[in-house]
Amino acid sequence: MAREAAPRVQVDTLLSEHSPAKMLIELSESAHMVVLGSRRGGAVSHLGSTILAVAAHGSGTIVAVREDGDEITGGPVVVGVDGSPVSDTAVAAAFAEAWQRHTGATVALGQRQRLYRLGTLTVPRPIPPGRPRIAGEADRELLIRWHDEFVAAVGSGVFQDAAEWADARIEQGGVTFWETPGGTPAAMAGTTPEVAGQVRVSAVYTPSHLRGRGYAGAATAEVSRAALAAGVQEVLLFTDLANPTSNGLYQRIGYRPVADFAVYDFAGPSASA
Known part of the structure; x- marks a missing residue:
């Protein structure tokens, strides 16, 4: 499906017999973004255990997509922050999404950096x-x-x-x-x-x-x-x-x-x- 939707994008498939959560957490250390799908309800407490584990312990940007969610066009991009260092990253991701919707520009996470x-x-x-x-x-x-x-x-x-x-x-x-x-x-x-x-x-x-x-x-x-x-x-x-x-x-x-x-x-x- 991914190759049909974007034939110019390289798509790699990885099959593993190990715990999906452990594998995805390890892969997230070198990934710009991890996207996970859920076949369950919309409340966070109803998300699958894999999504919750990756969200809690994974690196970078973690996106959870609901199967039964109706897409709302024209709605705002909502971001929650708590004053922790990761809040800036969350605001940046929300801005990138909002800017893409507003301008139609192609947005890609180029790099995650740390200031020392x-x-x-x-x-x-x-x-x-x-x-x-x-x-x-x-x-x-x-x-x-x-x-x-x-x-x-x-x-x-x-x-x-x-x-x-x-x-x-x-x-x-x-x-x-x-x-x-x-x-x-x-x-x-x-x-x-x-x-x-x-x-x-x-x-x-x-x-x-x-x-x-x-x-x-x-x-x-x-x-x-x-x-x-x-x-x-x-x-x-x-x-x-x-x-x-x-x-x-x-x-x-x-x-x-x-x-x-x-x-x-x-x-x-x-x-x-």
Whole structure:
């Protein structure tokens, strides 16, 4: 049915003999949205046990669709919030749905992000061989290439032109390499200019063939240390929640969660109406 309704959309089928709730909860950790159907009544207490389990323990956006519910056209989008951190995510999902109805634009959840603030800096051990070095004019072509590779790896968002980004970072001293003992850059981490006592760590990148050796952690710890030494009040960074490796790394360095965000992509002739 799904393939007939949207032939251009990739549809994968997964059959499992295990508990559906457990499987869906595990899958939700890397999914943008989990949609579940119910053949039972409309009250929450009458929803199936699988839906209740996934709603309570799953990650991301969970949508329950009733079989016997009559669709109401033109009605409002209702969202309930309780002041908890997840309330912002709920409001974002409700806005995306309302905007799609209002404009006819295509809406897709592009990424779930988490904002972190640096607490007590902890340099990850063991420190990989090598040393930090601030990128200079001689590194311009490498910065451009790594910026493009970073953008391709991230896969979503709005990014500055690579050459403009490299020139600005060189002028500001805003990118630090972690070099091997032989002087070859192995990873980079950048920081934005200070605004209101805050800087944000960005563009943390390691080429694929050099990953898993601690270079990105060392570079991130170094730019964090340098920011604190420069007297900034707060060091922040955003992560993709679908990447457990980077989230785990930043927490080991000393970054603590502040808030979660949902990034939606709007497309179509009425996307900016």
